Amino acid sequence: MKKRTYSLLLLFILSMTIITAQEKKSFTLDDLIPGGSNYYDCSPKNLYGVQWWGDVCVKPDVEEVKTIHPKNGKETTLFTLEEVNDAIEHGVLPYKLVHPLKPLSHLMKGSYPWADRNLMVCQTRSQDGTGQYILFYDFVQKKVTHLFRLECSKGQTPANIDFCPANGYAAYTSGNNLFVAHEGDFSTMINPSLVGEDNGPDAEKDIVYGQAVHRNEFGIMKGTFWSPKGKYLAFYRMDQSMVTDYPQVDISTRIATLVPDKYPMAGMTSHKVTVGIYCPQNGQTIYLKTGDPTDRYFTNISWSPDETKVYMIELNREQNYAQLVRYDAATGEKEAIVYEEKHPKYVEPLHPITFLPWDASKFIYQSQRDGFNHLYLFDTEMPEKKNIFKQGKAGGQYCETVKVTPLTQGDWLVQNIIGFNVKKKEILIQSTEISPLQSNVYAIRIDNGKRRAVGNSEGVHQVQLSYSGNYLIDSYTTPTIPRNIDLVSTTGPTVRNVFASPNPWKEYHVPEVEVGTIKAANGKTDLYYRMIKPVDFDPNKKYPAVVYVYGGPHAQMINASYHYGVRGWDMYMAQEGYVMFTIDNRGSENRGLEFENCTFRHLGTEEMKDQIKGVEYLKSLPFIDHDRLGVHGWSFGGFMTTNLMLSYPDVFKVGVAGGPVIDWKYYEIMYGERYMDTPQTNPEGYKGSNLNEKAGNLKGRLEIIYGGNDPTCVPQHSLSFIQSCIEKGTHPDLFVYPGHGHNVMGKDRVHLHEHITQYFKDHLK
Amino acid sequence: MKKRTYSLLLLFILSMTIITAQEKKSFTLDDLIPGGSNYYDCSPKNLYGVQWWGDVCVKPDVEEVKTIHPKNGKETTLFTLEEVNDAIEHGVLPYKLVHPLKPLSHLMKGSYPWADRNLMVCQTRSQDGTGQYILFYDFVQKKVTHLFRLECSKGQTPANIDFCPANGYAAYTSGNNLFVAHEGDFSTMINPSLVGEDNGPDAEKDIVYGQAVHRNEFGIMKGTFWSPKGKYLAFYRMDQSMVTDYPQVDISTRIATLVPDKYPMAGMTSHKVTVGIYCPQNGQTIYLKTGDPTDRYFTNISWSPDETKVYMIELNREQNYAQLVRYDAATGEKEAIVYEEKHPKYVEPLHPITFLPWDASKFIYQSQRDGFNHLYLFDTEMPEKKNIFKQGKAGGQYCETVKVTPLTQGDWLVQNIIGFNVKKKEILIQSTEISPLQSNVYAIRIDNGKRRAVGNSEGVHQVQLSYSGNYLIDSYTTPTIPRNIDLVSTTGPTVRNVFASPNPWKEYHVPEVEVGTIKAANGKTDLYYRMIKPVDFDPNKKYPAVVYVYGGPHAQMINASYHYGVRGWDMYMAQEGYVMFTIDNRGSENRGLEFENCTFRHLGTEEMKDQIKGVEYLKSLPFIDHDRLGVHGWSFGGFMTTNLMLSYPDVFKVGVAGGPVIDWKYYEIMYGERYMDTPQTNPEGYKGSNLNEKAGNLKGRLEIIYGGNDPTCVPQHSLSFIQSCIEKGTHPDLFVYPGHGHNVMGKDRVHLHEHITQYFKDHLK
DSSP: OHHHHHHHHHHEEEEEEEHHOOOOOOOOHHHHHHHHTTTTTTTTOOTTTEEEEEEEEEEOOOSSEEOOOOOTTOOOEEEEEHHHHHEEEEEEOOOOOSSOBOSEEEEEOOOOOOTTTTTEEEEEEEETTEEEEEEEEEEETTTEEEEEEEEOOTTTTEEEEEEEEEEEEEEEEEETEEEEETTTSSSSSSOOEEEEOOOOTTTTTTTESSSSOOOOTTTTOSSEEETSSSSEEEEEEEOOTTOEEEEEEEEESSSEEEEEEOBBBBTSOOEEEEEEEEHHHHHHHHOEOOOHHHHHHEEEEEEEETEEEEEEEEETTSEEEEEEEEETTTOEEEEOOOEEOOOSSOOOOOOEEEETEEEEEEEEEOTTSSSSEEEEEEEEOOOOOOOOOOTTTTSSSEEEESSSSEOOOOOOOOEEEEEEEEETEEEEESSSOOTTOOOOEEEEEEEOOOOEEEESSSSSEEEEEEETEEEEEEEEETTTTTEEEEESSSSSSSSSEEEEEOTTTBBOOOOEEEEEEOOOTTTTTTTEEEEEETTTTTSSEEEEEEEEEOOOOTSSSSSSSSGGOOOOOOOHHHHOOOOOOOOOOOOOSSSSSSHHHTTTTSHHHHHHHHHHHHHHHHSTTTTTTEEEEEEETTTTHHHHHHHHHHHHHOHHHHEEEEOOOOOGGGGGGHHHHHHHTTTTTOOOHHHTTGGGGGGGGOOSEEEEEEETTTTSSSSSSHHHHHHHHHHHHHHOOOEEEEEEOSSSOOOHHHHHHHHHHHHHHHHHH | HHHHHHHHHHHHHHHHHHHHOOBBOOHHHHHSSSTTTTTTTSSSOOOOOOOTTTTEEEEESEEEEEETTTTTTOEEEEEHHHHHHHHHHHHHOOOOOOSOOOSSSSSSTOOOOTTSSSSSEEEETTTTTEEEEEEEETTTTTEEEEEOOOOOOOOOOOOOEETTTTTTTTEEEEEEEEEEEEETTTOHHHHEEEEEOOOOOOTTTTTTEOOOOOOGGGTOOOOOOTTTTSSOEEOOOOOOOEEEEEEEEEEEEESOOOEEEEBBBBTTTOOEEEEEEEETTTTEEEOOOOOSOOOOEEEEEEOTTTEEEEEEEETTTSSSSEEEEEETTTTTOOEEEEEEOOOOOOOOOOOOOOETTTEEEEEEEEEEETTSSSEEEESSOOOOOOOOOEOTTTTTTEEEEEEEOOOSSSOOOOEEEEEEEETTEEEEEEEEOOOOOOOEEEEEOOOOOOEEEOOSSSSEEEEOTTTTTTTTEEEESOOOOOOOOEEESSSOOEEEEEEEOOOOTTOOOOOOOHHHHHHHHTOOOEEEEEEEEEEEOOTSSOEEEEEEEEOOOTOOOOOSGGGGOOOHHHHHHHHHTTTEEEETTOSSSSSSSHHHHHHTTSTHHHHHHHHHHHHHHHSTTEEEHHHHHHHHEEHHHHHHHHHHHSSTTTTTTTTEESSSOEEEEEEEEBHHHHHHHTTTHHHHEEEEEEEEGGGGGOEEEEEEEETTTTTTOOHHHHHHHHHHHHHHHHHHHHHHHETTTSSSSHHHHHHHHHHHHHHHHHHHH
């Protein structure tokens, strides 16, 4: 083994020498585009599956799982794949499985939910593929201790598995049904319990249990919520029988078949969501008595520590009035409206409340009421409600019925809560305090709001907090660091690096990336831009330039990650001789509420003004050829691209718009109405942003590309635009990726970027 | 009035002078493409609605109807619009219409079905648009004599109106139901009779009465067949409940909607057709007892002169065995198989039998059994059936149970029967006897088969025969004549020109069109080509060339009509500097059975070999740039274009394929299985002609264009091809005309040709 390592090392040194002597390599799209055959090798490396087991860091690999002790950095083998598979094969199960379990092929996907139990939990299946299981492996006793079978309807596999360490139950969905399975006493296989009525195959798409609802808006990522000690399971039930189907067509069958997809379009009838509370002990389900109107959004479900209360944020259909409501978990009765927030534009609650682990009378609420997302400490002690609304700093109003203490304030925002350090009475968060391009960790004292930085002050961090809150697994990247993983003490200076990715582009001739700011069209706000200059850049030459744009809310194209978050295709185009330029216009993420909501009811307009500021900056550079400007974007960026081509027809010569929104009335209710209200209440706004109205303005070359089964920006967008252009005598181009959804993924993504590249090469010359 | 004409004339002379002095005009696509804003002015003029009333030629116009007497050419006004509308407004009807009739806006659409009655029959509607009527106007008495109301289900309008002059009844369809209305005694409005069971809105698309069936193949153009004296109405009933829907999508609704379209794909379950016989006198319907198998084609329905027998040609699903079957009209019992024809490739009966008007014991049968479509005189006297099959001259077999006399023979074909001259015992036909590019009239003596030409011996003729058979309205065009209309004596030399279109391109600089022949790939067959050279052609220059191709059966691109049938777009491209070239390969029309059926079970292969012969010829010309060859075609021509691009990737640099067949398994049963058998019985043939299999061969630039709702070559063709190319890493282009069917019609057709032109200009340079 050692010998081999040695010879490999030699080879590596030799090949380095050769490469240094030679020209560096050029990128191919297979190097740079996700799905490309060489993409993995050209990406920063990572440690997958690294996580906490209590306060011990677990580092899984294919053949073995190691632990790293954060105090001393000592690595120890915890168990091996061979041991696990030996236990699976020979371990005495108390009952006979009809189909034996398949051995595990690696150890990357286990989890270690209990600090005080020597258990790895992982999913596996029977050798014949018919049975799906959750398996508990005791790595001290070296045996399988528990096994769940996740029963499913025929042809279905379990999804949305939500395991509750407190009670050992797993909730999961099969089709649109919700089940709860549990380990029982391990002497018999217990059939899982169906939660809610049976949702047979006919009603399949009409009523959905236990899945994320409201099209995953409002921070909704899942549909099941175990209470802290596992007494109850709160779950979503969504009736979409009243929602119109969008007729998607599957062309891969012998004769194309209809695949109807419930799609609630702006201004039309929405689905109806209710929240059930299931008690596994007695098998009973009650529903929260949310009352009228039913056409509302029920978001951010959370539990009181004692499991007696369910909290939920309720938002009206207009999305301008949010209420934090408390329910009795046992009866479903509405107990109180704890807090209310209104805004003439919109309120967007994205985070569930979080109780302090050491004080069940207090929880953290996150709000943008003062213009940036910040933490507010709420007391559950509730004086009589006075229904007095106060003016927020960002144009909205709020009404507190309990004592509220702001924990953070300032022109920066809290991005997420990582957890708590109980001993120190601290909450750990990530924020943009250092820079809107960064995401760094802070620990905040609950009693006085004092905060201190944790870990390094650069780049973009993804962290996991240990059981005690004393340590972080801190995976981060900076403009010059592809990926580092540190074990960081949250209480002291100790930082122990456990992984550092090599530079994946070491052998390549890498275009130069620069980031800076210009003023927005309002003359005052700083906007970040990123520019990539062609390899062997010559400032005396004239280069064509392509603007890559997204421009919509909840996204930021430029950040302090590796090479400032540059996209592979941008790198490729720079290599091919194009200056690539991107700007995060007003409306985008991480800059606060006013920055985002200035686009309200007229999406596109302010965003384009800022993009044109970017173009003016580009044109001020001596090396930009003003007659060869292109623009490309996807989704909201497809909307922006098309809109820019039509609204500024003399600026851009070529555009490629992917999966574009063309007319917001074809977009879904939850996202669409937040920013645009309804077509009925904002007819001018819808008309003004309807690109079909502007189809006659097209002068340059514009290609529309969409996924043939795009469930997000449905094909009606792109096709209605093509029809409008035909009607008005203009000449866009079109391409479709049949069978693909909103984004073209997998290896076809390389084809897509070959196609886009070719379009610019054909026409931007 | 006169003054104005004079000044217009002056202006005309002036402008002519100017144009002669100047350069001639260039064409725009609006001049040349159907749907273009100037297309009508650039097309040959015509006399619309000219027809026979007995032996008098009727020449309708907007304001008046004139007659032309063929003997002396004298024109007389028969009646005026004012007179008709006066009768409609003031004529005393025996009953009160709830909604008064709308006045006629012109007289172009009347018909004159009785030689011995002074009646014009036309359709009209009530002023409010709710009622649809057939109106009889007596132009001698100057009054409305009869009125039918064509009752319809709500939201529907009458269609497929089949008026029977013999009994005064009209059959028509409303939705998928069939009705019979009649004039009654004119004292009351009589409700129309529903024929067949009520076919309510739910079953709307599943059972179709009274319409053309079998997707209009086998010469089927309608679904109702009155018996000669009007005693019975034979009609088609088609049950397509067992046929798979193709999911077409309408994007013009608020949210796109499904428009399911019954589409029987090759090798899959077909619809079931039966033939009903309805008797208006007693309201009874019986069905012909056609027996098993039900999965057959029932075609070419005709009646014996005495109305007691129905004749029909029945073809097996394999389409290689046709039987002429006689039924008892009163009982539906099958009486006899009169004639049978088999062919190892296919038999395609396209023409109903035609009884001699003067001898009910004889009829004409048309068959390609000897290699070309010819007339055979059948005697209805039937000796005992011997079931002896004889060998035909074209590889098939036939079995006669009655005396059969060939009336025509030779290496040319009968195109259609025009009618009879009873006095002379002649049948009048059109044929290709003079040239495969022409269609000329012949009169043939029934007793001895002797034939003589009628009218001029050039060009392509469309004719109507007068009541007696003594005269023709002969509308024709030749390579140099845009359109002439003559009244021709079928018995003597008299030819009286009644209309001659001016040259519609007189003011234009017209590219030169030439026609010639080359040898097919089999080395012996002559193929006709047409070449259009650019304006101001310079033989010393090198020109790019574009092959326009169709190549499929039942179509001929080159004929002896005006400018040899040149297409407007070809003219335009020639003007833009491209040599345009078209060849009618083997497989195309008017050249006989062997010429057509050599493509059997491997569509595309022989056709492409011949097209490549055309390319070789092109390349032999010194003025063709071999590196700039393009190809374009639609439908079968889209299949050919794509196939040529993939099978001969080094020949063509650019192709544009419209509404292509990509995989014959996605094409419909009737046409598809005739030429390809089924995917089950001819897997190699389907695989070999499946362009998805060749998608990886693409080297040049190929654009696929399709109508978004193409019901003929369903979108699955084009989309599966795009998917295959993506899978195989090749790069076609794509464009869609949303809402359009198999052909892009109306003004969008100009857009289409702008688009196609741009594609060649972008890439064939």
